[in-house]
Amino acid sequence: MQPDQLSLTFSALADPTRRAILQRLSEGEASVGELTAPFAISMPAISRHLKVLERAGLVVRTRNAQWRPVQLNATPLAEVANWVERYRGHWQGAFERMDAYLAELQKGDPDAKH
Amino acid sequence: MQPDQLSLTFSALADPTRRAILQRLSEGEASVGELTAPFAISMPAISRHLKVLERAGLVVRTRNAQWRPVQLNATPLAEVANWVERYRGHWQGAFERMDAYLAELQKGDPDAKH
DNA sequence: TTCGTATTTAACGCACCTGTTACATAACAG
DNA sequence: CTGTTATGTAACAGGTGCGTTAAATACGAA
Numbered sequence: 001m002q003p004d005q006l007s008l009t010f011s012a013l014a015d016p017t018r019r020a021i022l023q024r025l026s027e028g029e030a031s032v033g034e035l036t037a038p039f040a041i042s043m044p045a046i047s048r049h050l051k052v053l054e055r056a057g058l059v060v061r062t063r064n065a066q067w068r069p070v071q072l073n074a075t076p077l078a079e080v081a082n083w084v085e086r087y088r089g090h091w092q093g094a095f096e097r098m099d100a101y102l103a104e105l106q107k108g109d110p111d112a113k114h
Numbered sequence: 115m116q117p118d119q120l121s122l123t124f125s126a127l128a129d130p131t132r133r134a135i136l137q138r139l140s141e142g143e144a145s146v147g148e149l150t151a152p153f154a155i156s157m158p159a160i161s162r163h164l165k166v167l168e169r170a171g172l173v174v175r176t177r178n179a180q181w182r183p184v185q186l187n188a189t190p191l192a193e194v195a196n197w198v199e200r201y202r203g204h205w206q207g208a209f210e211r212m213d214a215y216l217a218e219l220q221k222g223d224p225d226a227k228h
Numbered sequence: 229t230t231c232g233t234a235t236t237t238a239a240c241g242c243a244c245c246t247g248t249t250a251c252a253t254a255a256c257a258g
Numbered sequence: 259c260t261g262t263t264a265t266g267t268a269a270c271a272g273g274t275g276c277g278t279t280a281a282a283t284a285c286g287a288a
Binding site: 016077087 | 133
């Protein structure tokens with residue numbers, strides 16, 4: 001049983017190197033060499049990161065002579081945005097409660113509960 | 115070097131069981147037993163999932179007699195929403211291009227490129 | 229104290245992730 | 259064909275993730 005798309009996307013995003021690759025690609029396509037340069041890890045390692053991103057559908061690869069340019073495909077992120085939006089009310093509520101609490105402290109009530 | 119908060123959050127969300135737990139908690143706090151019931155896995159396994167969620171700051175635990183109720187804390191999801199929003203333009207662009215392509219086909223142009 | 233319920237921790241197995249280095253492929257250039 | 263450049267694959271090592279069962283712990287009740 002292989003993981004669902006959302007799990008695939010989330011786990012692809014769970015690595016800072018891969019997120020940095022996506023950010024770079026958001027400025028335009030790049031070769032594997034160009035993507036490797038900013039990092040202190042070997043090209044095979046980047047190649048595998050790209051494979052993970054490709055499996056999650058987050059990048060698309062073409063061919064151009066001996067280069068295999070990588071392009072961003074952000075469509076799987078729509079599902080992520082969708083998923084997280086269902087919780088917006090919850091975190092905004094939490095922030096508001098925190099604000100109210102801080103305001104209470106400001107008014108000079110050092111015994112404010114919660 | 116331990117992972118940054120965003121990586122921690124993403125990897126916590128990369129498991130369907132954990133996402134289901136969060137969804138259940140969005141309806142209110144629950145005990146570990148209540149959280150285990152809907153799943154076909156053992157309570158120790160759920161306990162570990164909760165530990166992952168707790169480490170990511172997505173749940174908070176209290177104590178009530180021999181129960182340790184679990185509560186949702188959605189605030190780390192704000193960072194996720196923030197991160198993914200930066201790509202909204204990209205995936206919307208991709209969807210629009212797809213729509214345009216389909217419309218082109220509709221008009222009876224079977225040779226439409228891209 | 230002793231028992232019962234709720235939950236965590238320990239110990240294990242297995243699979244996967246992420247990096248390395250060395251080698252294999254693919255495609256252009258001469 | 260041969261060499262060079264760009265990239266992928268193989269083989270290995272160490273760490274981590276996720277499940278199991280069995281044993282420990284925490285608290286309330288009798």
